[in-house]
C-alpha cells in the first residue's frame with residue numbers, strides 16, 4: 095500500500111486578541127491508500143482544524159504556521175489557492191457533522207450536487223463536443239454539460255441510497271430527513287471520485303439507527319470506491335466499526351496511534367485508557383462509567399510538560415516540565431508518554447482493562 | 457416556494473383594520489388642531505361671514521365630526537378622496553398629478569442607495585476590519601445620524617453650481633418630455649429626448665442622493681451583518697470544500713442567503729424613504745407628494761392632507777405586504 099497522506103509536525107495557530115491559541119500543535123499522521131483512519135479526541139482538541147488544514151480552509155484568524163501536509167507526493171501547504179481549488183472536492187472531499195447546516199438552505203439539492211460535478215469534470219468527460227459550429231455551439235455544449243452533470247448527480251444519489259433521486263434533486267434540503275441529508279452530502283462529496291474523504295463528526299448528530307446506516311454506507315464507499323477515509327469522531331464505537339487504524343488526539347497533539355484493535359483492546363496512553371473506561375460496556379452488570387476527571391487544558395495557555403499531566407493518574411515530576419516525545423511502540427504503533435512501558439507492564443500483570451490502576455513511580 | 461392563496465388573502469384582510477386605524481388617526485389629528493381652514497383659504501378680511509359659512513357647508517365642515525368621518529371613509533371606497541380646499545380640485549386628482557414625481561425620486565434614490573450599499577456592505581463583510589470596512593462603518597454611522605435636510609443643504613451649498621446641479625424643480629423650464637408614464641427620466645428615454653434626459657438627471661441627482669442616504673447606511677449595515685453571519689455557516693465551508701472559489705461562494709452561496717433579511721429591511725424602509733421624502737422634497741423644491749403634503753398642512757387643506765396621508769399609509773402597507781411576499785419568494789423554507 096502506498097502512502098496517500100502524510101502529515102508532518104503540523105501546526106495550526108489562532109492569532110486572537112488574547113494571544114496565540116495552538117489548536118493543532120505538532121501533528122504527525124500517515125494514511126495509506128484505501129485505508130480508513132479514525133481520529134479520536136475530546137471536543138476542542140483540534141480535530142476539525144487538522145481536517146481543515148488539509149483542505150487549506152483554516153478559518154481566520156487561524157493559520158498553518160508550520161509542518162507539511164504531503165498528499166500524493168505534493169506538499170499542500172506550498173500550493174497556491176488556485177492549485178488548491180483543483181484538489182478540493184476533486185481529490186480530497188470533506189463532509190461535516192450537521193447536514194442541515196452543511197447544505198445551503200436556499201439552493202436545491204440537485205443544484206448543490208451538479209455544481210461540484212460541473213466544476214471538476216473536464217469538458218470532455220461530461221459531454222462530447224457537439225458537431226455544430228458557430229453561434230449555437232456555446233449554448234448547446236453548455237446544455238449538454240448540464241444534462242450530463244444532472245445524470246451523474248442522479249446516479250450518485252442512487253448510489254448513496256436516496257430513493258427516487260430525480261424527484262429529490264428538485265427539493266430543498268429542509269425537505270429531506272436528517273439521514274437523507276447526510277446521504278445527499280455524501281453524494282456531493284463523492285461525486286468527483288475523490289481519493290481521500292474526510293468525515294468530520296459524520297455520525298454525531300444522528301440517532302442510533304441512522305448512525306448505523308450511515309456507517310454502513312461509509313464502509314461500502316471504502317470498499318466500492320476504494321476511497322481512503324479520515325474519520326474524525328469522539329465516538330470510539332463508530333471509529334472501531336469503520337476504521338483500520340486510529341489516532342488519539344489530546345490538546346492539539348497525537349498521543350497514541352495504532353490499529354483499532356490495539357487502541358480499543360490494549361491502550362498504552364493514560365488518556366486512551368481514560369476514554370475506554372468512560373465508555374459503558376454492553377453486558378456489564380453495572381455500568382462503571384468513570385469520566386476522566388478535569389478538563390481539556392486551555393490551548394492558549396498550555397502547560398510546559400505533558401499536556402495531560404493535570405489529569406493523569408500516573409503523572410510524575412518529570413511530566414510536569416518535559417514534553418514526552420511520540421515514541422514508536424511497536425509495528426505502526428506510537429505513544430506519547432514517558433511511562434508507557436511501565437503502564438503496559440502493570441496492565442499485563444493485572445490483566446485487561448477496567449481494573450483499578452495505580453502506579454508507584456515516586 | 458409555495459404560495460397558499462387562502463393565507464395570502466388572509467394576509468390582505470389583516471391590513472383592513474390598519475387602514476381604518478390610519479383614517480381615524482388622520483381624521484382626528486386634523487380636526488383637533490386649532491385654526492379654521494376656510495378662513496385661511498379665503499385670506500383676511502375680503503370675504504363675509506356669510507360666504508365663509510356657505511363654503512363650510514359646501515365642504516361639509518359644519519357637520520358633526522362622526523358624520524364627517526363617515527363621509528370621508530365612504531368617499532374613499534367610491535374613489536372620492538375629498539375636495540382640496542386650496543386647489544379647488546378633487547384631492548385625488550391633485551395627488552395623482554404629483555405621484556410620478558415622488559415615485560421617480562424614490563426609485564432613483566433607491567437605485568443610488570443600493571448601488572452604494574450592496575457592494576460596500578458585501579466587501580466590508582468579506583474583508584472584515586479592512587480599510588473599506590472601517591470607512592464603510594464610519595460612513596454608515598454618519599449617514600444614519602445625519603438628518604436628511606442637513607445633508608440636503610450641505611449638498612446644495614457644495615454643488616449648487618446651477619448649470620450642473622440645479623437646486624429646485626424636476627427639469628429645466630420647457631424641457632419636460634412628452635408624457636407617457638409621467639416619469640421624466642423614463643419618458644425622455646422612450647422618446648429619445650436626450651436633452652430632456654440630461655436635464656431631468658441633473659435635477660434629480662442631489663435630492664435622490666439626499667433621500668437615499670439614510671437608506672444606504674441602513675442597507676449597508678444589514679447586508680454586512682447578515683453576510684458576516686452567513687459566511688460563518690458550515691455550508692459556506694462546504695461550498696469551499698467542493699473547490700469553488702471564494703468569490704463564487706460569496707456571490708452564489710452567501711449572497712443568496714444574506715439577501716433574505718436585507719430585502720426585508722429594504723422593502724420595509726421604503727416607508728421611511730416616503731417619510732424622508734417630505735423633507736427632501738421641501739428642501740429641493742421637488743414638485744411631488746411630499747412637498748404637497750407639507751404645503752397642505754400649512755394651508756390647513758384638511759381634505760388634501762387626509763387624502764395624501766391615506767395614500768402614504770396605503771403605500772406603507774403595500775411595502776409591508778411586499779416585504780412578506782419577497783421573504784417567501786427568497787426563502788424556500790417558509791410558506792406564505
Ligand SMILES: Nc1ncnc2c1ncn2[C@@H]1O[C@H](COP(=O)(O)OP(=O)(O)OP(=O)(O)O)[C@@H](O)[C@H]1O
Pocket residue numbers: 108110115116117135136137138139140141142143144153154155156295328393
Ligand atoms: N476562531 C477561533 N479563534 C480562536 N481559537 C479557535 C478558533 N476556532 C477554533 N479555535 C481553537 O481551536 C481548537 C480546536 O478546535 P477544533 O474545532 O479543531 O476542535 P475539535 O476537536 O474539532 O472539537 P469538536 O469535537 O468540538 O468539533 C479549539 O479548542 C479552539 O480553542
Ligand code: SF4
Pocket residue numbers: 363364365400401402403404406407408409410413418430431432433434
Ligand atoms: S507523560 Fe506523564 S503525565 Fe503525560 S501521560 Fe504519560 S504519565 Fe501521564
Ligand SMILES: [Mg+2]
Pocket residue numbers: 141142143294295
Ligand atoms: Mg470539530
